[in-house]
Amino acid sequence: MSQNSLNVALEYHERTKHHFDRYARSLGYLDWATQPNPFRQFEGALRLPLDEPPLRDEPAYDALFQPGAVAAQPVNRQTISRLFYHALALSAWKQAPGTPPWSLRINPSSGALHPTEGYLVAGPIDGLSTVAAVYHYAAHQHELEQRRILSAEDWHSFAAQMPPGAVLIGLTSIHWRESWKYGERAFRYCHHDVGHAIAAVAFAAATLGWQARLVDSLSADELALLLDTRHQQGPEAEHPDCVLAVFPACDRPPAAIDLAWPAALGARLQRTEPIGVPNRLSRDHQPWPAIDKVALATRREPAPRAATCPPAADAAGISAASSCEDSDLAAPPRSVRPLAAEQIIRQRRSAVALDGQTALDRDAFYAMLARLMPASAESARRPRALPFATLPWPVHVSLALFVHRVGRLAPGLYLLARDLRHATALRGSLRTQFLWQRPDGCPAGLPLWLLLQADCRPAARTISCHQAIAADGVFSLGMLAEFEPVLREFGPPAYPRLFWEAGLIGQVLYLEAEAAGIRGTGIGCFFDDAMHDVLGIRDRRWQTLYHFTVGGPVDDPRLQTIPPYAHRTPNRTLAPRTDGLPAV
Ligand SMILES: Cc1cc2nc3c(=O)[nH]c(=O)nc-3n(C[C@H](O)[C@H](O)[C@H](O)COP(=O)(O)O)c2cc1C
Numbered sequence: 132m133s134q135n136s137l138n139v140a141l142e143y144h145e146r147t148k149h150h151f152d153r154y155a156r157s158l159g160y161l162d163w164a165t166q167p168n169p170f171r172q173f174e175g176a177l178r179l180p181l182d183e184p185p186l187r188d189e190p191a192y193d194a195l196f197q198p199g200a201v202a203a204q205p206v207n208r209q210t211i212s213r214l215f216y217h218a219l220a221l222s223a224w225k226q227a228p229g230t231p232p233w234s235l236r237i238n239p240s241s242g243a244l245h246p247t248e249g250y251l252v253a254g255p256i257d258g259l260s261t262v263a264a265v266y267h268y269a270a271h272q273h274e275l276e277q278r279r280i281l282s283a284e285d286w287h288s289f290a291a292q293m294p295p296g297a298v299l300i301g302l303t304s305i306h307w308r309e310s311w312k313y314g315e316r317a318f319r320y321c322h323h324d325v326g327h328a329i330a331a332v333a334f335a336a337a338t339l340g341w342q343a344r345l346v347d348s349l350s351a352d353e354l355a356l357l358l359d360t361r362h363q364q365g366p367e368a369e370h371p372d373c374v375l376a377v378f379p380a381c382d383r384p385p386a387a388i389d390l391a392w393p394a395a396l397g398a399r400l401q402r403t404e405p406i407g408v409p410n411r412l413s414r415d416h417q418p419w420p421a422i423d424k425v426a427l428a429t430r431r432e433p434a435p436r437a438a439t440c441p442p443a444a445d446a447a448g449i450s451a452a453s454s455c456e457d458s459d460l461a462a463p464p465r466s467v468r469p470l471a472a473e474q475i476i477r478q479r480r481s482a483v484a485l486d487g488q489t490a491l492d493r494d495a496f497y498a499m500l501a502r503l504m505p506a507s508a509e510s511a512r513r514p515r516a517l518p519f520a521t522l523p524w525p526v527h528v529s530l531a532l533f534v535h536r537v538g539r540l541a542p543g544l545y546l547l548a549r550d551l552r553h554a555t556a557l558r559g560s561l562r563t564q565f566l567w568q569r570p571d572g573c574p575a576g577l578p579l580w581l582l583l584q585a586d587c588r589p590a591a592r593t594i595s596c597h598q599a600i601a602a603d604g605v606f607s608l609g610m611l612a613e614f615e616p617v618l619r620e621f622g623p624p625a626y627p628r629l630f631w632e633a634g635l636i637g638q639v640l641y642l643e644a645e646a647a648g649i650r651g652t653g654i655g656c657f658f659d660d661a662m663h664d665v666l667g668i669r670d671r672r673w674q675t676l677y678h679f680t681v682g683g684p685v686d687d688p689r690l691q692t693i694p695p696y697a698h699r700t701p702n703r704t705l706a707p708r709t710d711g712l713p714a715v
Pocket of ligand 1: 235236238240242323324327479480481483598652653654655656
C-alpha cells in the first residue's frame with residue numbers, strides 16, 4: 132500500500148466533511164445547462180428487451196431472510212428479467228405540476244442522480260441469448276445492451292470457478308452525475324449508492340431463491356476489461372466498482388467467491404473492441420480534481436493479491452470474525468407477515484417529510500434492528516444474513532441511534548453494536564459518561580445499549596444539515612465505521628468499501644420501514660464532526676459515514692405518480708427534454 136494513496140483517502144475524507152460554518156466544496160447552485168442524463172446507453176449495441184413481469188404474491192418478504200425458504204428458480208429470460216426489474220429498474224416517474232417528470236428506481240440514489248450503472252456477464256441464457264456475452268443494463272427501457280460476445284471458453288474460465296448457474300452482475304459509477312450537484316462530497320454518495328445497489332441485487336436475487344456474493348479478488352483494471360469500460364475517459368467515464376456472483380442457492384453455498392483472472396483473457400479481450408458507443412451525458416462539465424484523485428488512490432490494484440479485507444467466513448458460511456456471530460446473540464426469529472417481497476421491494480420510496488407523530492412499538496423496533504445484524508437469527512446454523520452475506524469482509528459498521536418515538540422505550544441516544552468487538556472498542560472512544568445500559572425488554576440477542584436518556588430531536592435535526600426528517604421520525608441514526616485503522620490495515624480500497632457496507636444497511640432500513648408500514652430516507656447531508664462531538668469521538672478511529680431516518684411519511688399531494696414503463700407502450704413518450712436527451 133502506498134502511504135501517499137492512504138493520505139489521499141484520509142485527506143479527501145477530511146476536506147469533504149460538512150461543518151456548521153462551511154459545507155464541502157460544490158458549485159453552490161444547480162447548473163441546469165449541464166445537468167447530466169441519468170440514462171447511459173451504448174449506441175450501436177444489440178438491444179435485448181427484458182420482460183416487465185407481473186408482481187407475485189410469493190415469496191413473502193420475511194421468507195427472504197429464512198435460508199432455504201425460497202425455492203431456487205432456473206436461470207432463464209424470465210428470471211433474469213425479474214432480477215433486473217426488482218434490483219435496478221425504474222420503479223415510477225414523479226411529476227409536479229408544470230415541471231418535467233423525473234424517474235425513480237428500485238435502488239435509491241442521493242438526489243435521484245443515479246451514478247450507478249449495472250452490467251450482466253453470463254453464459255447462454257434460455258430464451259434470451261444463445262451465446263455468452265457482456266451486457267449493459269439500460270434501466271430506461273429495461274433492456275440489455277449486448278456489448279461483447281464471449282467465447283464459450285472465456286465464459287467457462289469464470290463459470291468453472293462459481294456455483295452452477297452463476298452469472299456476474301457488475302456495477303460502475305459515473306462520478307460526474309453526482310458531482311454535478313454535490314461537488315467534492317459526491318464520491319462518498321456514489322459509494323453509498325453502490326452499497327444500496329449491491330443490496331438491491333441481493334434482495335432481488337433472494338426473491339428467486341438465488342444468492343449473491345461480492346467478488347473482491349479482481350482489480351479495477353480487470354473489471355474495466357471485463358465490463359468493457361476501459362476506453363471511457365474524462366468526466367463521463369464509468370469507474371468499475373465491483374462484480375457480484377449471483378447463483379441459484381445450493382445446499383452449501385460458498386461463503387465467499389474469489390475469482391482468479393484467467394491468464395490469457397486480458398489479451399483476448401484487448402484484441403477485439405466492444406460494441407456500442409457511450410452516449411454523451413452533458414454538454415459541458417465542471418472538473419472536480421479531488422474526486423479524480425481519491426478515485427485513483429482507492430482503486431483496487433492487481434497483485435500482490437492481498438485481500439482488501441480478510442475473508443470473514445469459513446466454507447460453511449459461518450463467520451469467524453465477529454464475536455456476535457459466534458456467541459449466542461441472535462434475536463428471536465420473527466414470524467412471516469403476509470407481505471409480498473416484490474411488492475415491498477417495488478414500493479420502496481424515500482420520505483420527503485415525516486409527520487412528527489407516528490410511533491413504533493418497542494418490539495417492532497427491536498425486530499427491525501435485528502434485521503440490521505450481520506448474522507441471521509432465523510437459521511439454527513446462523514450464517515451471515517441477507518444482504519450482509521454478500522460482503523466477504525468483517526463487519527466494520529455499527530449504529531448510533533437517536534430514538535424519538537418508540538413506545539415503551541425512553542427517548543435518547545442508543546448504540547447498536549453490529550459486532551461485539553465494536554462495543555468494546557467504542558467504550559474506549561465514546562464519552563465516558565455514557566450509561567451503557569441494556570434497554571428494557573431488549574432481546575438477549577440484540578447488542579443494543581442506552582447511552583443517554585434525552586430528547587435528541589434538536590440535535591438530530593441540527594446534525595443532519597438542519598433537515599427536519601431527522602427529528603420528525605421514529606428514530607434516526609448515524610452509521611459509525613471503524614475507520615483509520617481499517618484503512619491502514621486493508622489499504623485505501625477499504626475507503627469506498629466502508630460506504631458500500633453503510634449502503635447495505637441503508638437498503639435494509641428502507642425495506643424494513645416499508646414492511647412496518649412506514650418509510651425511510653437516507654441522509655447523506657450531515658455535519659460529520661458535530662455528530663462526533665455528540666458521541667465524544669475525538670480521533671479517526673471511528674467516523675460517521677451515513678445517516679438515516681425512519682418514520683411516518685407525509686406525502687406531497689401535488690405529485691403525480693406515473694407507472695415506470697408507461698413509455699415502453701408504443702406511441703407514448705414522457706415529455707422529452709428539449710436538448711434531445713431522453714426524458715429524465
Ligand atoms: C446516499 C443517499 C443519501 C441521501 N441523502 C438525502 C438527504 O440528505 N436528504 C434527503 O431528503 N434525502 C436524501 N436521500 C434520498 C434521495 O433523495 C432519494 O433516494 C432520491 O430522491 C430517489 O428517491 P427514492 O428513494 O424515493 O427512489 C438520500 C439517498 C441516498 C441513497
